[in-house]
Amino acid sequence: MDPNKKTNKTPQDKHPANDPIDNRVNNRVNNQVNHLSRRSFLKGTAAVAGSAAASGCKPAGLLGSTEAFALEFQEYFKKHYKLMTPEEQLETIRRLERLAMLREKAEVKISTRPAQPNVLYGYAFNVTRCEGYMECVKACIKENNLDRDSNTQYIRIFEMEHGKMSPDQGDGKFFHEVPRLGHFYMGIQCFQCENPPCVKACPTKATWKEPDGIVVVDYDWCIGCRYCMAACPYWGRRFNWNQPRVPKDEVTRDQHYLGNRLRVRGMMEKCTFCIQKSRKGELTACAQACPTGARVFGNLLDPSSEIRFVLENKKVYRLKEDLGTDPKFWFFID
Numbered sequence: 013m014d015p016n017k018k019t020n021k022t023p024q025d026k027h028p029a030n031d032p033i034d035n036r037v038n039n040r041v042n043n044q045v046n047h048l049s050r051r052s053f054l055k056g057t058a059a060v061a062g063s064a065a066a067s068g069c070k071p072a073g074l075l076g077s078t079e080a081f082a083l084e085f086q087e088y089f090k091k092h093y094k095l096m097t098p099e100e101q102l103e104t105i106r107r108l109e110r111l112a113m114l115r116e117k118a119e120v121k122i123s124t125r126p127a128q129p130n131v132l133y134g135y136a137f138n139v140t141r142c143e144g145y146m147e148c149v150k151a152c153i154k155e156n157n158l159d160r161d162s163n164t165q166y167i168r169i170f171e172m173e174h175g176k177m178s179p180d181q182g183d184g185k186f187f188h189e190v191p192r193l194g195h196f197y198m199g200i201q202c203f204q205c206e207n208p209p210c211v212k213a214c215p216t217k218a219t220w221k222e223p224d225g226i227v228v229v230d231y232d233w234c235i236g237c238r239y240c241m242a243a244c245p246y247w248g249r250r251f252n253w254n255q256p257r258v259p260k261d262e263v264t265r266d267q268h269y270l271g272n273r274l275r276v277r278g279m280m281e282k283c284t285f286c287i288q289k290s291r292k293g294e295l296t297a298c299a300q301a302c303p304t305g306a307r308v309f310g311n312l313l314d315p316s317s318e319i320r321f322v323l324e325n326k327k328v329y330r331l332k333e334d335l336g337t338d339p340k341f342w343f344f345i346d
Contacts, residue, residue, distance in 0.1 A: 080114045083107050093230040093269065094220070105269065112274055116258075120265045122273055125291045127224035133204065133285050134225070134312040134340040135296075136322045141306035141346070142197040144169055144190035151301035152201075155286060156272040157264050159256035166250065166283040167201045167298060178331065179247070199307070201298075202227060202248035202283040203331075203339030213243035219280070225312075225340055226285050228270040236278040245332050246339065250281045285309070312340065 090096070090104055105122045112120045149167045158164040170182035172195060179200050191197070208227050211219050218233040219240055241249040255277040267273040268288035275281065286296040290309070294300075299307040310319035322328065326344040 080111065083111050083114070087111070087232065090232065092217070092233050094217075101269070108269075108273065116260060116263065116274065118260055118263045118265065118274075120263070120267050120273070122267045122269055123288060123291075124269050127222045127226075128291060130311075130313050131224045132312045132340070133290060134310065134319045134323075134342070135204075135285070136308040136319055136326075136328065136342045136344055137199050138306040138308070139172075139196050139198055139343055139345055141304045142169070142199060142302075143304055143306075144171060144186070144192070144197040145303060147301045147303055148199065148298035148307065151297040152283070154262060155264050155289070155297035156283075157256070157258050157267070157274055158281075159252065159254055160259065160262075161257045162252075162254050164250055164252070164256075164281070166248075166281070167199055168247065170198045170200065171195050172198055177329075198343065199298075200247055201341075202244075203246050203337075203341035204283075204285060205246075206338035206340060207336060209243040209245065209335075209337060210240035210249065213239040215239060222270075224291070226270075226287055226290075227282070228284055228287065229280055229282060230270070231273075231275050231279045231281075234279045236280065238280065240280055245335055245337065248282055252277055252279050252281055 086107060087104075091100060093101075096104065101124045105124060108122055109120055112118050146169060149165055149169065152158070152167050153160075153165060156166065158166070168179075168184050170179040170184045171186045171190075171192060172179075172182040174194060174196065176182065179198055182198065184200075186192075204221075204225050204227050206221075206225065208219075208221055211221060211227065215237060216233050216235055218231075218235070219227060219229045221227050236251065238249075238251055241251060252275055256275055258274070263274070264272055266288055268284075268291070271284045271287040286294075286298075290296060296307075296309050299309045308318050308322050310317035312319060312323075314320060322344055323342065326346070328342040328344040330339050330342055
């Protein structure tokens with residue numbers, strides 16, 4: 013092998029599937045302290061942090077201010093989101109908002125708005141109306157603060173030949189004038205399954221299904237093992253290979269802790285039906301942006317909603333129903 017040839021190698025995390033959630037810390041600290049207990053490590057690191065803060069020093073290799081270092085320290089050892097009290101959630105939100113200001117010079121507002129009662133979200137996609145304009149993709153990227161350098165996209169549009177019904181038979185990388193004669197278009201994103209295989213695959217319980225049907229991720233407890241990506245049959249998961257870059261003037265400041273808040277490298281990401289918008293009773297960004305009305309989003313439990321009208325009056329189908337995942341995403345035709 014040429015010794016001068018550079019290769020890109022991705023470190024492989026060794027995380028047994030039966031690790032309890034609290035072992036996340038042991039999997040992420042330096043090997044030199046792996047033999048220490050969590051309590052011992054906390055004591056030692058706290059002493060270092062306290063000394064650095066007292067002396068005004070900036071810890072080498074960490075963030076560029078002692079305040080940011082202290083906030084990062086607290087973030088690293090916080091509880092799993094589902095185990096936090098309301099007071100702990102509020103404290104976490106304030107810390108993240110301050111970190112966003114220190115890191116990105118962005119003043120953001122982060123919500124922890126919970127699922128609303130009697131709400132179960134569903135989505136329908138009209139394959140006879142979509143013309144492949146990609147306005148939905150652009151809106152999703154902007155709304156969800158996706159990395160601009162790697163061009164991360166939660167939504168993929170496939171150009172399909174008539175007679176074919178599965179996206180793996182289509183072209184997801186077309187680059188030409190649309191719509192193309194003799195073709196139609198299918199949109200793919202997270203289908204928010206009622207029985208999500210990704211949740212079962214996660215060894216740290218960093219992903220779960222909320223009462224309103226949205227499958228979410230606690231980014232700070234994700235270890236980047238990508239088991240959920242392998243388990244998803246709908247290509248709905250994305251791995252963040254790079255430190256996300258979002259221009260300051262393009263940061264969406266209305267954020268949700270389980271949605272579009274600014275992430276870091278090495279985490280799994282996915283569509284959350286724009287949880288920061290939908291839980292306020294708004295349409296998702298992609299549904300708002302669609303110029304042809306191909307996207308329908310709403311509450312499946314509301315008999316007067318548009319999504320219910322579609323399900324009751326249109327010819328609908330779902331992908332891979334034989335898997336038993338029960339996705340809350342339908343395709344239909346006029």
